[in-house]
Amino acid sequence: MPKIVDPDARRRDVVDAVLRIIAVDGLERASLREVADEAGLAVGSVRHYFAGSDELLAFSFASVVDRVVGRLQAMLPATDAALPGSAAHRQAVLTLLGGMLPLDEERAVEICALMAFRSAARIRPFLAPEADRSHRQVAAIAGRVVAGLMPADEPQENLVIEAERLLATLDGLGMHALLQPAWMTAEMCTGVLERHLDGLVRRGH
Numbered sequence: 382m383p384k385i386v387d388p389d390a391r392r393r394d395v396v397d398a399v400l401r402i403i404a405v406d407g408l409e410r411a412s413l414r415e416v417a418d419e420a421g422l423a424v425g426s427v428r429h430y431f432a433g434s435d436e437l438l439a440f441s442f443a444s445v446v447d448r449v450v451g452r453l454q455a456m457l458p459a460t461d462a463a464l465p466g467s468a469a470h471r472q473a474v475l476t477l478l479g480g481m482l483p484l485d486e487e488r489a490v491e492i493c494a495l496m497a498f499r500s501a502a503r504i505r506p507f508l509a510p511e512a513d514r515s516h517r518q519v520a521a522i523a524g525r526v527v528a529g530l531m532p533a534d535e536p537q538e539n540l541v542i543e544a545e546r547l548l549a550t551l552d553g554l555g556m557h558a559l560l561q562p563a564w565m566t567a568e569m570c571t572g573v574l575e576r577h578l579d580g581l582v583r584r585g586h
Contacts, residue, residue, distance in 0.1 A: 392430055392440070394420050399441040400494045408497045411438060435507050442498040442511040445491050450518045452480045457525065465529055471578070474526055478574055481519065481551045483558045484567040492555050523547050530581055543581060550577050 398420035402411045413434055417424045431437040456477040463470035483489035495515065502512035524544040531540060554573055557565040 388430065391426075393444075395422070395427055395430065395437070396441045396444045399437065400445060400490050403494045403497050404490045408438075408501050411441075413437060435505075438498070438505075439507055439511065441494070442508055443514075445494050445498070446511055446515040446518070449481065449491055449495060450515070450522070453477060453519070453522050456480060457522065460526065460529060466582075470529070474530070474578065475571065475574060477522075477526065478547075478551065479571065482555055482567075482570050482574075484570060489559065493559055496552075496555065496559070520544060520548060523551075527581070530578070547577070547581070550574070 395416060398416050399411050402415060402419055411434070413427050413431070414424055416437065417427045420427070427437070431440065456473070459473040460470065460477055463473045480488070481492070483492040498508055499512050499515065502508035524540065527540055527544045527547060528535075531543065550573070554565065554570050558567075558570055
C-alpha cells in the first residue's frame, strides 16, 4: 500500500527545515532545493505543498509567528490569575516575557528566524503582512503585561510608551543573545529583564 502522508505534519517538517537553515546560514540560503535537502525530501515533494520560494517563506514566517504568539498567549492566564505585585505575578510575567527570548535552543531557532523574517520584510513586500501581524500581536501582549504592572489610572499614552520600551528591551536582548551568546546568557537576559521590570513597577508607584 502507498504510504499515507499527513500534509500538516509534512508542512511542519518543511517549516522546521526552513528555520534550521535560517538559524545556521541565514534567510538567503532557504531555497526550495536547500530546504528539501535539509528536510530529507525531494524538491518535487516540497513543490507539492509550496509553489515557490516566496510561498514557502511566507508560510514559514506565518508559522513561526503562530508558534511564538501561541506560546505567549498560553501563558497569559497565569499572569492574569496572579495578584499584581505578588511574587507569583512577577514570576508569571518573567516566564511569559522569556517566551520572546532565545533562552533555549528551540526558542533561539524561532527568535532567530523571526528576526530574519521581520528584517527581510523591509525589502520583500510579500513578507510585510506577516511582519505587521507579528508586531501587532506581540505588542498587544506586551501592552497587556504593562497594564497589569501599572496603576489602573495610568494615562493611556504612558502605557503605550512603556509597552514600546518593553518591546525594545526584548528585541535588544534577543539580538544580543543571538549575536553574543557567551556573554548574553539566559541568566544575563533574565537579570536584565528583571531590572527592567523593577524600574517599571517603581514608575507605577
